[in-house]
Amino acid sequence: MMLAWLRSMADAILGRVPGKPGRLDTATRMAMDADFSDRNKPARQHRSRPADDVDPIEELERLTRDGN
Numbered sequence: 001m002m003l004a005w006l007r008s009m010a011d012a013i014l015g016r017v018p019g020k021p022g023r024l025d026t027a028t029r030m031a032m033d034a035d036f037s038d039r040n041k042p043a044r045q046h047r048s049r050p051a052d053d054v055d056p057i058e059e060l061e062r063l064t065r066d067g068n
Contacts, residue, residue: 011018015025024032
């Protein structure tokens with residue numbers, strides 16, 4: 001009796017409905033399908049010019065001109 005109650009409590013917490021097959025939620029499926037093979041590789045460094053070389057007014061004009 002206690003085991004059945006505990007199982008139904010776990011099912012309620014996990015959102016399982018009696019009579020329906022158990023399905024994983026979207027986030028869990030995405031995590032299972034994710035490719036973590038490059039986790040131990042160093043990240044590629046994006047080279048950009050230093051912020052000191054950027055004129056804020058020119059950058060603002062560029063952003064507003066490009067529509068971004």
